[in-house]
Amino acid sequence: MKQATTGNAGPKVRSDIEVTLEIKGSGGVELNLKSKVKSMYGNAIEMQCRELLKFFGVENAKLSLIDSGALPFVIAARVEAAVKMLTGTEAAFLPVMIPENVYNSARERFRFSRLYLPGNNPGMFLNAGLHSPDGIILDLEDSVAPDRKDEARILVRNALRAVDFYGAERMVRINQGERGLTDLESVIPHNVHLILIPKCEDADSLRTVDETIASIKRREGQNDTVLLMPIIESAKGVERAYEIATASPNVVAMAIGLEDYTADLGVQRTKEGSESLYARNRIVVAARAAGIQAIDSVFSDVGDMGGLLSNVLSSKAMGFEGMGCIHPRQIAVIRRGFSPTPEEIDRAGKIVIAYRDALSRGLGVVALGSKMIDPPVVARAQKTIDLAVRLEIIPQNWIEEEGKE
Amino acid sequence: MKLIENAAGRQVPDEINGTEAVPFKGVGKHRPSGRKYAPSIPTCIDYPEDNNKVIISLREALVKCGLKDGMTISTHHHLRDGDLISNQIFEIAAELGVKDLVWFPSASFPCNDPVIEYLENGTVNRIEGSMNGPLGRFVSEGRMKGMAVLRSHGGRVQAIQDGEVRIDIAVLSAPAADSFGNAKGTGGPSATGVLGYAKADYMFAERVIVVTDTLVDLPCFPMEIEGNYVDCVVVVDKIGIPEKIVSGTTQITKSPDRLLIAELTASFLEKSGLLRDGATMQAGAGGTSLAIAVYAHEILRRKGWKFRFGFGGSTKYMVSMLEEGQMGYILDAQAFDLDAVRSVEINPNHIPYPVFNAYNYHSKGNLTTMMDIMILGATEIDTGFNGNVVTHSDGLLLHGIGGWQNCLHARNVIIPVPLFRDRIPVIVDRVTTLCGPGELIDVIITERGIAINPRRQDLIDSVKGKGLPLVSIEELKETAERICGKPDRAAFDERVVAAIKWVDGTVIDAVRKVKY
Numbered sequence: 001m002k003q004a005t006t007g008n009a010g011p012k013v014r015s016d017i018e019v020t021l022e023i024k025g026s027g028g029v030e031l032n033l034k035s036k037v038k039s040m041y042g043n044a045i046e047m048q049c050r051e052l053l054k055f056f057g058v059e060n061a062k063l064s065l066i067d068s069g070a071l072p073f074v075i076a077a078r079v080e081a082a083v084k085m086l087t088g089t090e091a092a093f094l095p096v097m098i099p100e101n102v103y104n105s106a107r108e109r110f111r112f113s114r115l116y117l118p119g120n121n122p123g124m125f126l127n128a129g130l131h132s133p134d135g136i137i138l139d140l141e142d143s144v145a146p147d148r149k150d151e152a153r154i155l156v157r158n159a160l161r162a163v164d165f166y167g168a169e170r171m172v173r174i175n176q177g178e179r180g181l182t183d184l185e186s187v188i189p190h191n192v193h194l195i196l197i198p199k200c201e202d203a204d205s206l207r208t209v210d211e212t213i214a215s216i217k218r219r220e221g222q223n224d225t226v227l228l229m230p231i232i233e234s235a236k237g238v239e240r241a242y243e244i245a246t247a248s249p250n251v252v253a254m255a256i257g258l259e260d261y262t263a264d265l266g267v268q269r270t271k272e273g274s275e276s277l278y279a280r281n282r283i284v285v286a287a288r289a290a291g292i293q294a295i296d297s298v299f300s301d302v303g304d305m306g307g308l309l310s311n312v313l314s315s316k317a318m319g320f321e322g323m324g325c326i327h328p329r330q331i332a333v334i335r336r337g338f339s340p341t342p343e344e345i346d347r348a349g350k351i352v353i354a355y356r357d358a359l360s361r362g363l364g365v366v367a368l369g370s371k372m373i374d375p376p377v378v379a380r381a382q383k384t385i386d387l388a389v390r391l392e393i394i395p396q397n398w399i400e401e402e403g404k405e
Numbered sequence: 406m407k408l409i410e411n412a413a414g415r416q417v418p419d420e421i422n423g424t425e426a427v428p429f430k431g432v433g434k435h436r437p438s439g440r441k442y443a444p445s446i447p448t449c450i451d452y453p454e455d456n457n458k459v460i461i462s463l464r465e466a467l468v469k470c471g472l473k474d475g476m477t478i479s480t481h482h483h484l485r486d487g488d489l490i491s492n493q494i495f496e497i498a499a500e501l502g503v504k505d506l507v508w509f510p511s512a513s514f515p516c517n518d519p520v521i522e523y524l525e526n527g528t529v530n531r532i533e534g535s536m537n538g539p540l541g542r543f544v545s546e547g548r549m550k551g552m553a554v555l556r557s558h559g560g561r562v563q564a565i566q567d568g569e570v571r572i573d574i575a576v577l578s579a580p581a582a583d584s585f586g587n588a589k590g591t592g593g594p595s596a597t598g599v600l601g602y603a604k605a606d607y608m609f610a611e612r613v614i615v616v617t618d619t620l621v622d623l624p625c626f627p628m629e630i631e632g633n634y635v636d637c638v639v640v641v642d643k644i645g646i647p648e649k650i651v652s653g654t655t656q657i658t659k660s661p662d663r664l665l666i667a668e669l670t671a672s673f674l675e676k677s678g679l680l681r682d683g684a685t686m687q688a689g690a691g692g693t694s695l696a697i698a699v700y701a702h703e704i705l706r707r708k709g710w711k712f713r714f715g716f717g718g719s720t721k722y723m724v725s726m727l728e729e730g731q732m733g734y735i736l737d738a739q740a741f742d743l744d745a746v747r748s749v750e751i752n753p754n755h756i757p758y759p760v761f762n763a764y765n766y767h768s769k770g771n772l773t774t775m776m777d778i779m780i781l782g783a784t785e786i787d788t789g790f791n792g793n794v795v796t797h798s799d800g801l802l803l804h805g806i807g808g809w810q811n812c813l814h815a816r817n818v819i820i821p822v823p824l825f826r827d828r829i830p831v832i833v834d835r836v837t838t839l840c841g842p843g844e845l846i847d848v849i850i851t852e853r854g855i856a857i858n859p860r861r862q863d864l865i866d867s868v869k870g871k872g873l874p875l876v877s878i879e880e881l882k883e884t885a886e887r888i889c890g891k892p893d894r895a896a897f898d899e900r901v902v903a904a905i906k907w908v909d910g911t912v913i914d915a916v917r918k919v920k921y
Contacts, residue, residue, distance in 0.1 A: 327661065
């Protein structure tokens, strides 16, 4: 191949750069830059590109750049991808890991909302964390065209180092099969908290991912845990849900992907979702049995916030503990839907207090008003209260606060 | 012409297009003297006894009004991007071989780009008004013969009143007019709702031509242009393209990042107590401002509160506050969308209010100082809270000042802006062009934090400990540079291509020719 083009340009493209590289036999590096930020960053862009080519050992080349305000980590990724296409270089130019990105996740954290970002569209990366999703997914799978997988992998790697995630859980959705394992090589060394495994149909494929991660970590000397979230998107996957959920101790959640699932069934996906009721129930039950979180599919009509909210409420009622989102505006709605309502908290508080009261008086039977309360009801109420405390809706010492009123 | 340093530390010309100019002296420091300008005294014996002033064409009207070399022609911008009249003036002038005109619009729009041709062929010497898009680029590249002068809406009427700009002929398009020249913004296919930018022009111009496509029987009432100031009435097929005059609907932004800024702004308004029962508010028609208005409306509704009044440009969002009882009155200089146009026509509490009465600094009061909450935009803000609205960081002149400078005199000036646009930082060391002094700008709200001007300790105290992401303006600037990299400054030639006037007619800054 003589010439390689990476990145994106066009009237609607923002924060990206299109790089066309042609390697030559002589004549040094010729650089052409078109940029809307040329007067401010033209020199910086040119210097950066020359340094990158030098790093990759490219001495003679023509480099044409159409820039739409790309940040340095994007420029670096695009140039590296172009060089790699032409020379197959294994070298990687890593941007600095910003200190804001050095933090860990935890098994037990909330995963109400996780925001999907198409892995080859850097324009959406920068502010994603500002919308406070529980997790940010840099997606290498369905949102990236097959012929862009290689450049997306480099871009995502750079983003993991240079883009502030503002405390969100750092997730990557890898591709299926072999390609997914290659994805892992690129991303695992850069503090990924969780890997989403798409179209997961059996425990073995999940274990392969888990083992590949383990071997990369051994090689890199990492000892942090990389968590797993398989996505069930087929009838086969649904049938094997429990097996998949228990395939590795690193699995913390299991999601369902309804677009592919309904396609597998050969039925239409509806807003009511009766066609996927069984599958969703099955996922919830399997996840609960495995002691992990069940996560619902994305709601794809980004303009319909009312529809989203009722979807979230029915998800919550079924036992799901989170949902994917494809637009930042969905995050707050999802969080609100999964949070306990003031009425729920109020009622749960009364039950918990009545229970403690009964205990302290040595009563075997708990009653609220004239109604007897069974132990599971108390347990559920306690769960609601714990959730409200963790979400900071009520204070840790809510019982004392209650007493004051 | 030589350059002198003004009170804001900017090098400005002491002379503009052959007339002496006063450098900016500081906010509230310049005291005008002398008497207001007045056009010559007309007599009704020169006008038809039946008061029928209808002339068959704009060309004849211009000839009758004595169009000749070097004249200043004013227009208003109520027809916005649907204006079919302004360009015609210069087309006619070119046919007549008239040279060196000065175009003095209250704003220009992309539809006015053809004027570039008349700037190139010498028909027009210069524009004194807003410079947008290709016109701005034309000026920035040093291709305009005369020096551009940019004024705020209030500065424009001040310049007219004080005689700094003497309008020879005002060509005022009117959606409806009678044969005597009374005219209004409602009625007809090209309704603009309000004609709030026409008043100073018709009062102080030597000659006034009203152009309409809807001639109504006398009296055209309620008139916003008074017929006794009018020389001729021209009736044409069409003064404007309706769908480009008002946007069918103004829309709140769909950008999640801008909505985040809007939410943060609404939260600031609520937590600071600025938003309260009886407050007054003004916000623009930009997507973020509209979102803020919608969120503010929700808060008012929830609390059972009401704005005492809002100042337009009006939009459907203000109209819904008015109609649902969360706003007492809309005082309005321009209507931005169809709902606003309809509201002016039917709602007695939606009141046309000329810019001349609201924004003129050389006047016995200034309406903007009564506004509690003022939401504005900016292309750049620097660490001294100084603002730029006319040039981009690359030095190109791309926007007009609009009412921005006038609105800075509100009680609380809040500027919601993204910290950077693409890679271009909005919060910078020093604004490329100074349009408004930092002492008048109180709060900058970005997606990455809120900076309150240290001069406003009261505001800082009002929101302390209330969960808002308060940062210093320097921190904002550093964050922007850490993400984007430190930008090179735009390179300029020595030549001054535009002067930026302050609200009192003094020169606050100058724009130089860009160097590529």
